[in-house]
Amino acid sequence: MFGKMKELLSSVKERVTRRVEKRAEEAGAESEPGKVKETETIEEREKPEERDEREEIPEELEKPSLKEKLKRVIKREVMITREDVKDVLDELELELISNDVAVEVAESIREELEQELIGKKVKGKSEIPKVVERSLRRALLSVLEPEKEVDLFEVVEKAREEGRPAVLMFVGVNGSGKTTTIAKVAKLLKDRGYSVVIAAADTFRAAAIEQLEEHAERLGVTLIKGEKGDDPAAVAFNAVQHAESKGKDVVLVDTAGRAYTDVNLMEELKKMKRVLEPDLVIFVGDALAGNDAVEQARTFDEYVGIDCAILTKVDADAKGGAVLSITKVTGAPILYLGVGQGYDDLKRFTPEWFVERVTGGESA
Numbered sequence: 621m622f623g624k625m626k627e628l629l630s631s632v633k634e635r636v637t638r639r640v641e642k643r644a645e646e647a648g649a650e651s652e653p654g655k656v657k658e659t660e661t662i663e664e665r666e667k668p669e670e671r672d673e674r675e676e677i678p679e680e681l682e683k684p685s686l687k688e689k690l691k692r693v694i695k696r697e698v699m700i701t702r703e704d705v706k707d708v709l710d711e712l713e714l715e716l717i718s719n720d721v722a723v724e725v726a727e728s729i730r731e732e733l734e735q736e737l738i739g740k741k742v743k744g745k746s747e748i749p750k751v752v753e754r755s756l757r758r759a760l761l762s763v764l765e766p767e768k769e770v771d772l773f774e775v776v777e778k779a780r781e782e783g784r785p786a787v788l789m790f791v792g793v794n795g796s797g798k799t800t801t802i803a804k805v806a807k808l809l810k811d812r813g814y815s816v817v818i819a820a821a822d823t824f825r826a827a828a829i830e831q832l833e834e835h836a837e838r839l840g841v842t843l844i845k846g847e848k849g850d851d852p853a854a855v856a857f858n859a860v861q862h863a864e865s866k867g868k869d870v871v872l873v874d875t876a877g878r879a880y881t882d883v884n885l886m887e888e889l890k891k892m893k894r895v896l897e898p899d900l901v902i903f904v905g906d907a908l909a910g911n912d913a914v915e916q917a918r919t920f921d922e923y924v925g926i927d928c929a930i931l932t933k934v935d936a937d938a939k940g941g942a943v944l945s946i947t948k949v950t951g952a953p954i955l956y957l958g959v960g961q962g963y964d965d966l967k968r969f970t971p972e973w974f975v976e977r978v979t980g981g982e983s984a
């Protein structure tokens with residue numbers, strides 16, 4: 621998961637570090653040895669082996685080797701300059717884009733990084749990669765910050781307090797994983813003790829209804845369905861009425877996959893939203909579609925307004941571009957990631973988890 625993204629970020633860290641180190645070395649080699657010594661850190665001076673050496677050799681006779689000089693020089697404070705980072709960040713921006721990161725998101729990450737890095741003072745070899753990593757984390761977190769937080773369970777609880785079922789409507793293009801995700805969410809909610817009704821409002825294909833029937837049966841949740849070709853809004857509305865009359869907690873509305881370029885079908889979705897007044901419109905996108913998933917989200921957001929997103933097939937996604945881009949482009953948070961075909965393959969998403977994962981925390 622996200623292997624390529626991780627590689628790319630780690631190479632940025634290395635390259636910036638090497639640049640800054642090299643410049644520090646060059647600057648140090650030009651300066652007086654005495655000056656260099658002044659900036660040695662306490663830690664270095666206290667190293668017992670070096671103390672021993674100094675005791676043996678009178679200070680005025682001590683001629684440090686070039687290697688040693690460089691070792692000391694690297695302890696000096698250096699300021700990161702535009703020169704140090706420019707090429708690397710140029711490349712990073714392009715590489716992010718070729719990793720399916722949306723252009724505006726890649727630009728934003730680059731700008732954040734420039735602001736974070738240029739002018740920053742770093743001291744010592746070990747501090748440079750840490751500073752770069754911290755800056756990377758901040759830049760990534762900033763594009764993952766939604767306009768509004770959404771918590772699935774809070775939404776369900778709030779509706780419950782109001783004495784009505786929460787209505788969650790799932791939208792997305794063909795094959796993005798809506799039906800599978802609904803089954804996973806139904807399981808998640810059921811495991812938490814909520815009663816769930818699924819509305820088979822994908823009346824476009826008979827097979828879609830059968831697919832949901834199978835899930836509902838296996839999960840032990842109620843399915844409200846119509847016939848192939850029925851008005852999807854009417855089927856969903858029936859499901860909500862059923863849930864209201866039976867005191868159920870949540871209605872999950874499956875909708876037919878549709879091309880986001882198909883104006884009629886997008887209008888149909890708009891109508892469904894008007895009739896249902898869902899608590900959440902959840903965009904389901906296939907992470908493997910990369911930048912196209914981001915464009916889909918943008919268009920669904922423009923037409924119907926999306927409150928949050930779930931990205932699927934992330935188990936096979938090396939690039940991570942869609943995951944990194946969707947929130948910045950739509951303002952909507954990612955709630956979960958689909959990480960397999962089983963009912964439990966739904967992972968809670970947080971920006972911190974993602975950033976940790978791609979910037980190479982040990983466990984990631």
Ligand SMILES: Nc1nc2c(ncn2[C@@H]2O[C@H](COP(=O)(O)OP(=O)(O)OP(=O)(O)O)[C@@H](O)[C@H]2O)c(=O)[nH]1
Binds near residue numbers: 793
């Ligand atoms: N590996 C993997 N496969 C997934 C995941 N989510 C869904 N799939 C698979 O993707 C395929 C399509 O999933 P569906 O749930 O039928 O997609 P849909 O959006 O309902 O499709 P339509 O109703 O035709 O628009 C199925 O083979 C799923 O098993 C996931 O997180 N990981």
Ligand SMILES: [Mg+2]
Binds near residue numbers: 799828874875877
């Ligand atoms: Mg489906």
